[in-house]
Amino acid sequence: MKVILTYGTFDLFHVGHVRLLERLSKLGDKLIVGLSSDEFNKGKGKSSFFSYEERAEILSSCKFVDLVIPEHTWEQKAADIKKYNVDVFAMGDDWEGRFDSLKSLCDVVYLPRTKSISTSEIKTLIAELKKNDLDKVQKSLNDAIEIIKKLNYSE
Template sequence: MRIILTYGTFDLFHVGHIRLLKRLSELGDKLIVGVSTDEFNLKKGKKSFFSYAERAEIVQSCRYVDQVIPERDWEQKRNDILECNVDVFAMGDDWVGTFDSLKDICDVVYLERTENISTTDIKSKLAKINKSELDKIELHLHDLIDIVKILSDN
C-alpha cells in the first residue's frame, strides 16, 4: 500500500483544494491529510474562518481523503511520516524546497496549485465586498441624517 501525506489549513474549502486532494490521492492508495489546528494557525499568524473541528470534518468528507490528523506544529512531519509509514510527502508548489530534508525517509513531491484560486484571494475579495457594502451603507446613513435634519428644521 502506497501512503501519501499532506498538510494544510483548508479554510474556506474550494475547488483548488478538491483538485489538489484528487491529484494527491492518485499518487497512491491512501491519502492522509494533516489539518492545521487553530492553535498552530495562531502561531503561524493565521486566523481561520472555520474552527479546526469544522475544517477537519469538511476535509474528511472529501472522497479523496482517507484519514485526517491534526497538524499541531512544524516539527511533527518527520514523526508522522515514520508513524504512518508514509511513502510520499506532498505539498503545493508554493512550498518547493521547504521540505526536502524529509527526502531521507520518503519521496517529497510538490504539485502545482490550481491557477486563479486561493483562500487568501477569496478572503481578499470578500473583504473588498464588505468594505464596498459598508461604504454604501455609510452614504445612505449620511443621506438619512441630512433628511432628518431638514425635517427637524421644518
C-alpha cells in the same frame, strides 16, 4: 500500500482544494491530510473562518481523503512520516523546497496549484465586499442625517 501525506489549513474548502487532493490521491493508495489546528494557525498569524473540527469534518467527507490528523507544529512532520509509514510527502508548489529536508525519510513532491483560485484571494474578495457594503451603509446613514437636518431646518 503506498501512503501519501500532505498538510494544510483547508479553510473555505474550494475547487482548488478538491483538485489538489484528487491529484495527491492518485500518487498512492492512501491519502493522509495533516490539518492545521486552530492553535497552530494562530501561532502562524493565521485565522480560519471554520474551526478545526468543521474543517476536519469537511475534509473527512472528501472521497479522496482517507485520514485526517491534526497538525500542531512544523516539526511533527518527520514523526508523522515515520508513524504512518509514509512513502510520499506532497505539498503545493508554493512550498517548493521548504520540505526537502524530509527527502531522507520519503519522496518529497511539490504539485502545481490550481490557477485562478486560492483561499487568500477568496478572503480578500469577501473583505472587499464587506467594505463596499459598509461604505454603502455609511453613505445611506449620511444621506439620512442630511434629510433629517433639512427637515429640522424647515420646521
